[in-house]
Amino acid sequence: MNGDWKPGQRIPIEHELAEQYRCSRMTVNKALSALAERGMILRRRKAGSFVAAQQIDRTVMDIQDISTEAELAGHEHDHRILKRRIERLDASGAALLGEKPGGEILRLQCLHLVDGKPNAIERRIIMLDAVPLARSESFASVPPAKWLLAQVPWSKARHIIRAVSADPATARLLETERGDACLTLIRQTWQNGRTVTYVEITHPGDRFQFAGDFQPAEPDISDHSPRRHAT
Amino acid sequence: MNGDWKPGQRIPIEHELAEQYRCSRMTVNKALSALAERGMILRRRKAGSFVAAQQIDRTVMDIQDISTEAELAGHEHDHRILKRRIERLDASGAALLGEKPGGEILRLQCLHLVDGKPNAIERRIIMLDAVPLARSESFASVPPAKWLLAQVPWSKARHIIRAVSADPATARLLETERGDACLTLIRQTWQNGRTVTYVEITHPGDRFQFAGDFQPAEPDISDHSPRRHAT
DNA sequence: TATATCTATTTGTATAGACAAAAACGGGCC
């Protein structure tokens, strides 16, 4: 990693880099592929490799389930099931989930406490045909997120983060003021193209935030040595 | 990808998988390494590879600069510089940034308009010793984020997403009600361990959200064939 | 029993060679 290359600039071809740094082309390829995967460079056959024009601000967020997160941080976690009802998916719900209406769902509402204080409200829909075992699960001892994680592997997830004002019911449960800013995480998970679960988790804004880091791979081909990572 | 493995279960060793799927160990290693990188499996020398106990909910968010994002979505973007002042970093600012106080900074405040409507307030600190060119830049035509992206490549970024209630000044500028929920993105970028810029971008909660997808790698070693990706 | 040391297993990574796939480029043709 000597002089930083400028956006759009062409990188020497793999064979030249291999010769320059006295390593095999495979090693160069692996390093450059890693850079490409992180969006640092663009690669096109025959055309060559180029420093990415616009650095994409890509950040990786580890969005854990609340109980796991609390445990890892050394806090006490507890939860109360406020609502648990089997329904059929109506039209509006179906539109929200992108599924067909009519299927049986389990609708849950759950309050999460961290160190005894309300930390989040979880409103969840579980598709019962995707997770039949949920029908007989009370979720009294294991919170829904953890139970689901252990039961069903998901193959795709989508997250949305929103700021909302607390409605009266939410404010009361979270012991905050009505209208206070809250951070809502919406997560939908699929398996083989079918929704497994949809959940909205609302945190009081003054007690929660999401953080993510992005550390691009250093183009450290130059300080390459036989016994160090190249990625 | 035949039967899904259960968490904690041990995966056959690379040599066995190579034999089983009639490919070289390098190929197996590459596939498993990719899975490990995504947190799907855990690997330990001598011990073996194991299906990750807790599926880490890791999501990748593309957090673009506002103007770029608006352009991509086909919207009109404009901005106004509300404040532009050269100061010295005081103690509280230094603590916030994790830098030493006393250095010269450029403090900016900027209103972003999308399709003519206020969409965000940007409050930014630029370290002038890291970006000396900023001293003579007015940012009247190019918004700060875009200008910086073109000027200084960053090597590390940290993002925090928070929900906050609009203070009176923010509410007035964003043409929303005081106390309304807002989504604030905080981003700090470094180059070679030194802060380049720190920015807080506050969006009205009813006009903004962040989204991210996570699609884990399929363990598609079984349908391996000479001319398909193994990762 | 507890601790240190050795050994064998497993992953990590480099290498050289081979061929495939994409696509930029050039020539020939209308």
Add this chain to the structure above:
DNA sequence: GGCCCGTTTTTGTCTATACAAATAGATATA
């Protein structure tokens, strides 16, 4: 000029081999 087609460059990936590094488990020792 514009279009088609073969050539060539560059990346993408697999193979087989080799050795290094970490460490679980076995053995020796206190």
